[in-house]
Amino acid sequence: MERYELIAPCHFGLEAVLKKEVVDLGYEVTEVENGRVTFIGDAEAICRANIFLRTAERVLLKVGSFKAVTFDELFEATRAIPWEKYLPKDGKCWVKKASSISSKLFSPSDIQRIMKKAIARHMQEYYDLDRMPETGNEYPLRVFFYKDQVTVGIDTSGESLHKRGYRQMTSKAPITETLAAALILLTPWKADRILVDPFCGSGTFPIEAAMIAANMAPGMNRSFLSESWTNLIPKKCWYDAIDEATEMVDDTVKVDIQGYDIDGEVIKAARENAERAGVDHMIHFQERPVAQLSHPKKYGFIITNPPYGERIEEKKNLPALYKTIGERFKALDSWSMYLITAYEDAERYIGRKADKNRKIYNGMMKTYYYQFMGPKPPRRKTGDQVEA
Template sequence: MYDLIATSTFGIESITAKELRTLGYENLKIENGKVTFEGDEMDIAIANIHLRTADRVLIKMAEFEAKSFEELFQGTKKVDWSKLIPKDGVMHVVGKSIKSTLHSVPDCQSIVKKAVITSMSESYKIEQFSESGPVYKIEVAILKDIVTLTIDTTGPGLHKRGYRVLSGIAPIKETLAASMVLLSRWRDDFELIDPFCGSGTILIEAAMIAQNIAPGVNRSFICETWPSMNEDDFNSVREGAKKSQKDKDLKIIGYDIDYNVIKFAMSNAERAGVKKYIEFQKRDFFDFSTSRKHGFIISNPPYGERLGEEEILDILYRHMGKVKTKLESWDFNVLTSLENFEKVFGVKSTKNRKLYNGKILCHYYQYFDNDKIKNFGDTLINELMD
């Protein structure tokens, strides 16, 4: 068994933990940017293929205190790296250091690489390593003098689903889009609209969630090249994931004023296998109207990072607020970096939480329809409002 870490963006850890619980994992440890759990090789396959909101799945090799390079070297050397890394393994060391005595990351990386090779030399009884085989990305992360050594099982981040080849300006990560959908409480028997859909990521993730399409089912992971991993584990998990996919009728709509961006979104949806569930339209949000009493809007509208856009966005957000006032029984979920959003929008949110879109600090403003919430049941309410 391994100590496994599912890393995530700040603010999303609780959602990643709920995903892991749904997958059957218990005794979770939730910290800033990560959730720790136990598992074997099969669990590594399950987590990589099924997690929608995590960034990576790491194997924790050791954790110890180090205030000197000697302590860092000895703590790293104690680890039996040969249990996982073969003689020809490529040992690629990366690092980060926050509020720690050992603040020079390059020096820490060099010390860890030297200690890993020393440990491997003692285990394999050789001094030279070809490093011509599978890659093992080792991370030395030091926080307040506590060192955590991990090996990445994922490779390219889990947001790399494989469907988004084309995108518009400033696309949102797939993992954040999935988190927004899961936080919204959207149920697939309600209409879902993104009036600023861009490359379609939010709607594609929503459709994949509704149809139970595992986000990693059509991609590979770096650990699949490792001799210690069983190819049958990944094949079995992928086969099970494909068998559990659904084919529900959905009402999902995306608008954008740029027709070329709409074409990108349609192509992305097709690659994700959900094109038939999403209707994309070239349409301005100022022309938005609906006859439906209930529905959901989940969106990541323009932020106005460029000079001169603030006035335009002020008009846009005020209009969104007016639309929400008219659609009292619709749930609105808006991710934005605008600091005075609620003031401009004109309606105080039911709830908001801090999230990061890349390096941009944003808030996710949520406007819940209380009547609809009552129909969901008290247990579900308590879970979703955590």
């Protein structure tokens, strides 16, 4: 089976998490850049990456890379790509998105127009056509310009991979599924430890945690654009990847995952989302304010995305809110807390400096992932097993 370069974009600051996921899937990573990981894989890898990667935004099939500082250079370099290797005669191919950083060519509409013309010219010449029929499957391109170096990839995913298919109802400031999964994977949390999200909104953190605990592949209940690309990916590759994902699920695992929110309607939506994800039996959702956050057991985890005052009128409430978070966390003996927020005074009002602080871009918004580490639980023996 032919091997390709595949590109998986992700949130800026979370490349190391995605790299580990790709390596764990068994693929060779060739490059890690800001916001993306490149690796080598065949048609089967395209299916498995789309179905199994929790933290990638999409999977792109890299078809070319070149330097272009003029539109003439862009046209000729695009035209030189062997498009017939990737597109059927009737395929519809266009630049869906073009981004440009520190490059001479920066107008998305001009880039889209020039590249579309170059692809059509190549295909017309190769197939001896007067015009491209474009009546077949879609092959949308994503193009990155960085310091005049152009990278061209065909989007195999279609809708972004954060759309797992379970979240129809969202709260006011939802965190994406891919970002939530990455933030959980950055912690030492495991299925045998308690996890509480006191600002759970539509339930993304608890649901992603439950899916991780149950070894449930995030993409097993959705479709992907490249499923129809039988010229590149045999149907059997998709069937095999889904069979592999299905066999790995263990939703009987015992967990203590809880989600609280002050808004009862939001909690109702979170329960419905969890049911669609197939993990509603693994999560306890409850209408409860953060001031009532408590738990009788030790060594638990808080992983949460509290409000950070996107609107001016909300900002005045933040000192009191973060002070309450700090007080409730302090009362939870031996717990750890992982909190993502754009509120720059978070540590001040929580009343403790974070052990670690990671800068992460949530879209265009700069946020901080504050990590307050609790002690590790003592190792204990249960039968023949030693647990941490």
